[in-house]
Amino acid sequence: MIRPLIPIFAAIALVLTGDALAQQQQGGFDLDGPVLSITVTRDGVTLPITAVPSLRAGDRLSAKALLPDTKSARYLLIGTFLRGAANPPPKDWFEHAETWKSKGNVLELTVPEGAEQALILLAPQTGGGFDAVRDGVRGRPGVFVRAAKDLHQASLDQARLETFVATVGTIADTRPGELATAAPLLAKALGIKLNTECLTRPRALQASCLTQNKETLVLQAQRGTTLAETLTGTPVDVAYRIAATPEAGAGYYSPYIGLARDVARLFGAFRTAQYQYLPALTVARGDDLQLKLNAPPSFQNPRSVLLAPLPPIGVATPPSWQPGSRTPICLARSDVTIPLDDASLLFATNYARDLAIAVTVGGKPSEIPVLVDVAAGGLRPASLDAVAALTGIEGGVLQGKWGFDRFSGPRLPLVLDAPDAWHAEPDDMIVVGREHGLTLKGGAAACVSQLTLRDSKGSERHPAWTATAADAIEAKLPLGTAAPGAFTLTIARHGAAPMQRIALKGRVEASRLDRFVVHLGDREAVLRGSRLDQVAQLDVGEHRFAPGDVSRGEQGDRMTMRAETALTGLTPGKAVPATATLRDGRRLRVTATIAPPRPSATLISREAAYQPAQGVLPIALPDALLPERGRLAFSFRVANGPLREGIELAAKDGSVARLDFASGALQRVGDDVVVASASADKLFDHDVSGPLRFRLLNGDAPSDWQPLAHVVRLPEITGVACAPGEAECALSGRSLFLIAAISQTADFADPVAVPIGFVGASIALPRPAGDTLFLRLHDAPDAIVGLTLSKPS
Template sequence: MPRPSARLLALALLFSMAPARAQQNGFDLAGPGLSIAVRRGPAQLPLAAVPSLHGGDRLIVRADMPADNAGRYLVIVAFLRGATAPPPKDWFFHAEPWRNKKNVLDIAVPEGAEQAVLLLAPDAGGGFDAVREAVRGRPGIFVRAAQDLYQASLDRARLDTFVNGIARISDTEPERLATVAPVLAQSLRIKLNGECLLRQRALQAACLTQNRDSLLLQAQRGATFAETLTGTPVDLAYRVAATREGGAGYYSPYIGLARDLARLFGAFRSAQYQYVPALALADGGRVRLQLNTAPSFQNPRSVLVAPLPPIGTAVPPAWQPAAAKPVCLGRNDAVMPLDDASLLFSTDYAHDLTLRVTSADATVTDLPVVRDVERGGIRLAMDGAPAIPGRVTGAVLRGRWGFDPFVGPRLPVQFDAQPRWTPQPNDAVVVGRDSSLVLRGGAPACVTHIALRTRDGTERTLAWKAISAEAIETTLPLARVSPGPLELIVGHHGVPRPTTITLTGRVEASRLDGFTIHAGDRTGLLTGSRLDQVTSLDFGGRRFAAGAVTRGDDGDRLEMTADAAPGASSGAGEAKVRMRDGRVATVAATLTPHRPRLTVIGRSVEYAPPAGSLPIVLPDGLAPAGATLTFSLRVEGGVAPDDQVEIAAVDGDGAARLTVASGRLQRVGADIAVASIAPAALLGPAATGALRIRLWRGGTASDWQPLTRVVRLPSLRGIDCAGTQECTLSGRDLFVIAAIGDTADLARAVTLPAGFVGTSITLPAPTDRTIFLRLHDAPDTTVRVDLPAKG
């Protein structure tokens, strides 16, 4: 019963390709192997190195099959025009591998052909004619199959490269798997399951490569490889990959390939022949076919359908450097990472790769490079530093893409065989303080270390950073270094000897910019540089002694203080400055008008303690946190509309300004002003502790004046003196108390430990109905707590 048998076989084929089965895209059955070469002019390459065919190319096809193979295949090469144009009959060629004189095809690609497909048909008499008529009758199906299978073959090559790489590393260096696997996945556009790297080392490789079909992501920035190779949009409906179920284009079309082709081939399957898709995978100089279903040599016999490269102009690769920072060519482990370069790592299309390096003197050097998939880029095909004269100024990746040469991309690399660093602005550095130094003229990416060597032979390693493509910056620790010669040692990758840069350490001469003092003040300000060499200054009949030096971006500032203020109210002139080495210099001096002055003349505090708490009596000058402070000021010369009163914490960064215009400062008479503030609301957390106040007028500030001290208070609920010797004081926020006792001098005080967070304190029974506290916020002041009368 041959007909029912054929139907059952067809159903079995369809079910074997159903998308619900795990093996739908396995393509793990080894099929026949072939040796295929392409000749273009005088050059010949294996098919694995040819991304696309041209009209006129010669294909040399030889099937690698045993001569006595009982299941003999015809090798058929068909060239196609397009989906709607049947190809001519003379575009079909076949070989008979079991016949010595007919076992090799040496054919030319016809002009006008757009696609090529390889078919292996069982030798059953008339097989060539039957296949030719089937292809000519439904050319669109074979155009679609050839394109889909070629795309899938490239996708499978990525998958095999990833799986083989994982296996190789797992077998030889399993400890590297966790670091190499993410790079492999990124280079080949493979979906990486990061959870696998958290498993035991022996289980990682198997986990990373399970469910292989779902590992393949789309590559080439979302375009298909076929589009990338030919530069022409391929008129294919990759329907599965474009659906939500297929990942909406996120996954490779490889995912739904078998299901789609089973539907296409099933449309014209006959009782004599069925068509089985095959992937064409490069294996050195050979091409091996991979099947996802076992072929049949009984009716319906299986015709294997495998792809050949697309026909058209090969578009050069559009790779880009994957790292912005330059790579030093002198490093033994130097790798230049590339972005979106899956075809580089998974095919042999790119070959004869070189890095064309241009030196500063315009010398061009070609350095051979090889691909390194485990590190996601290319590296020099040599050990040690390259023989490049001078400093590298540019580098371009070059090579051949199939038969055609290609140029690009430019890669950020650096190297300098003879580093010549020049200190900026010169080789003189200032000792006595740390100084930054810029070195220009070398290759920053190749610097391995920098050290400073002083006259006594001591070396100190320095930190450094690249500030441009040819400059680095470091900080010289010269605070305790004496004047004299210094050496900077700079090591480089690929250069056997470090570069020695001679520096001269000098004491910076003092620069005097000016001296300013307000009339009535005893302290003025001298500006310039290296003012630590200044000992005194004479101006206005007064001698000013040097105080503390502060340094900023614009130079040094030195406070100079006299025993009395200069007599004049304003003016300009010169001041004499004396140095530590005995020199005397002059500097322009300015006596500016009096600074504004203010005086705090009154304070009052409004505070509502928590209900039920014991009253705490604060001395004058203390204000509880959360209180409202009202104060009055007298301003010498009267309160001006643009005056600003600044309030700040002595020990904190909080500060605020009150103005008449804002309404927060109110004038009462000509020279009196009143303000009410809630320190906690005005200054935030900085409101605790001493507050001070000063007046700003026209960019000039008065001296600071004390305003008040803000203290945090505990909430004391009561005291229990059940015994005659001790009492228990209870409440909240007791941690603000430093000590507690029954006398004002705290002679018998109980000191609370640091970090105390309890809610009660045991203390000696007070002799009177009063206890005294010392608060952390006011360590020099004692506050009183009045106890309730005995019931």
């Protein structure tokens, strides 16, 4: 679970002043304290403390409190180093400076070997004040070790929060229309909890809404361990149990608040009559450190000693940032941003210096200086002019300094086009008269901004295009009305890169006729080839076929053609010449294959059977009706060759089922008779009703469709009840809405109509004169079915 960190340290103040003052220290660190100017020198290089993520043994620190001349209180500036919770630091690890003097007001420190943490304290000058602070720290080192860790982490989180608040304010003041899009990027970059509801409010209210309740905005930074484990060593499950108590708040962020209050108890027991310790966070103000307090200091006994952290001591962990995008990023774009993930300290601190992206251009290394753009959540080139001089980049590595140390990584998906990188595939031929798909390869697709196609007359078109790979583009050239001739495709690219021009040759693609197949006795035939849309007619002897629909597949075009009369008088299996006439008047020769007649089927008999549910009256159906839960058996005779593959059944909604010999659904009787059987509810994967057709399958020459049966849904009628002496009875059952009308006679002379959408469970009708009623069903309104009644009661 991700939780904010700042509220933890607001609670630390509880320990420092006792229970009474603790009630006043529940807020965030929003009081400005003194400003400290601290520099760190290592190996001859001096940096401000705000640019140093960690100290190491041998570092020389020079610190000065920037107090106003009107400051009446006199402070000792004390520096100390710690070496563990159970190991008091030696006395010579403490140094102090008298801030009110013109000389000797600078504190000089050297990080000793074995030190693990460092603290800066500001103590009011009293007799023996330095000794009292030194003895206090040495007497309880564990309390100050934990405070150093907690306060340093809190300072980093406070920096993230203040960067978010300040940047939101800047955007709201200078470009308020961009706040709704910039705020999510900013929050993601800094690890800030974003209240998305704020972005739906009026523009003038968005900034104030986004920065409300600051103490709950900071989320845990993305590290390998939880904050509780990192700062306290407490197993996270134990931390959660501590925090779940009512005293700890038991809220969404309560585990960390609970641990902070545990630290508070340690400090609370440590307060003396002379001093109380007031924790401070350190936030960068340029090169200086601004102390942030969560309670006003006291200048009466017990006086407040301000306690501020310095960076941890040890080897600085190099940044482990990750690219924020996996897709290529064109460096030449004027609005280019290179996003980074897990880089909140990059955006909130001054630790990173001299950032540049190392690239290879023409086999030679080069560097592109970059700047941090917190509002966009990434980096941007320091100068687009430097980018304009580079070409042919594929990837780059972010490099720079993290404090004093150099680092390298991560690798970023950056691209720039090389000159004349693009070429058409497979060649420069394009087809006019229709939309032509053109593949371009070789360059950086992310850097292409526009395509322009110009013909020999100077007419311009702007084709649509999509990037299909990092180095490939698929363009759709609109050539439906274009004439053959020379074309020029201009590729415009982002930035100052010159346009690239590719010469193309436009030609009309003639139809290619591969084969024409027609079955003897048919009116329809199939023509195969390419660009069949140009065919106007095709003649086979005296038979003329007109064009129909064209479909395109991997093996070319396919067009169904139709003649006015069936093809007769030719010998099956023989190839005869045919002539196709194109729309532009050209004539093409093609060989027509006369195939044998397609197989045909003649229905011999059919029978539908179903078993009504128990307690349901049987319904007698005519021969053509098939109940949706019934079983259909039918037989047919095959002409024009034996049936080898099987048959297809088609429902009204277009659903198709297949019956074959292997499954046992089809069985032969002699050479030309086939018997089929199937359950209606198992033919399709859903319920169907209405006409059912069938045809024979024979490779690519199936027979014509012909009617087989009519699927109907049946009501479940449980009986007809008649009260003694009453002329009217009640027919009852389920699914009565399927009935259209009820009659006592087959001619429906005096029917009882059932309204469409009827949902009742019974229908009033005259007392039946016999033991049969006749029904019309909505699924088959032209058919009449009989309902056999039991004796009416």
